[in-house]
Amino acid sequence: MNKATSSQIDIIMPIYNGEAFVAQSIDSILHQSFKDVRIIVVNDGSSDRSLQIVSALAKKQDNIEIIDLPHRGASAALNEALKHVTAPWLAFLDCDDLWHTEKLAKQLDYLIENPAVDLCFTQLTEFDDRNKLTGTHAARTQVLNGTGKSALLCRPTVFEKVGGFNEDTQLGDFLEWFGLCQLKGIIHTTLPEVLTYRRVHDGNMSQGASASDYLKLLRRHLQHKAAAKTSE
Numbered sequence: 001m002n003k004a005t006s007s008q009i010d011i012i013m014p015i016y017n018g019e020a021f022v023a024q025s026i027d028s029i030l031h032q033s034f035k036d037v038r039i040i041v042v043n044d045g046s047s048d049r050s051l052q053i054v055s056a057l058a059k060k061q062d063n064i065e066i067i068d069l070p071h072r073g074a075s076a077a078l079n080e081a082l083k084h085v086t087a088p089w090l091a092f093l094d095c096d097d098l099w100h101t102e103k104l105a106k107q108l109d110y111l112i113e114n115p116a117v118d119l120c121f122t123q124l125t126e127f128d129d130r131n132k133l134t135g136t137h138a139a140r141t142q143v144l145n146g147t148g149k150s151a152l153l154c155r156p157t158v159f160e161k162v163g164g165f166n167e168d169t170q171l172g173d174f175l176e177w178f179g180l181c182q183l184k185g186i187i188h189t190t191l192p193e194v195l196t197y198r199r200v201h202d203g204n205m206s207q208g209a210s211a212s213d214y215l216k217l218l219r220r221h222l223q224h225k226a227a228a229k230t231s232e
Helices: 022-030 050-060 074-082 103-113 157-162 173-183 211-231
Strands: 009-015 037-044 064-069 089-092 119-128 152-154 188-200
Touching: 009 022, 009 050, 009 074, 022 037, 022 050, 037 050, 037 074, 050 064, 064 074, 074 173, 089 103, 103 119, 103 152, 103 188, 157 173, 173 188
Parallel strands: 009 037, 009 089, 037 064, 119 188
Antiparallel strands: 089 152, 119 152
């Protein structure tokens, strides 16, 4: 970490070779109507100019902090960043995604008014990055329920109840974690507004996933579910 600041919302942004998009994603945070935020950028051993770009932005913005790690994968990077969270609220933004300017404000209002709810998602839409597509992948046109990192605002205490992300998987780490939240009875909601925008491009990790990857994810979920029933 290169700075020490306090905020109402800590935002974790993991980066691995995201030089094409990271400045725009950080800009969408800086243009939020809710301003009391700290951006914790965790560089997962990028080999491109990601770290240099973020370092230049951090010189201009007091609320950007950087954790520079050797490459270990997204889950390990996220877990390291979680150790540095001090704010009462926590959000995540992937380095290629974007937010509506009212995203954090509307989620925070909801969570404050509904103290029994720990996780608040928004709906999202996908968009193509035409300069980074080969034609293999395309954004879905329908509005989606945003049960992913970039659409979330939560109470960090959830991680004390559920634990961090599984570092043994590079696909579906968040979905596996969210599944554990559901098994443990963590209350969540999704705002009925599109406030998160997921970029679709050839570098998306999920684009390279195979059927066996998804089967492994499903198998782990069933194992967690069986373990939860056994402990009842």
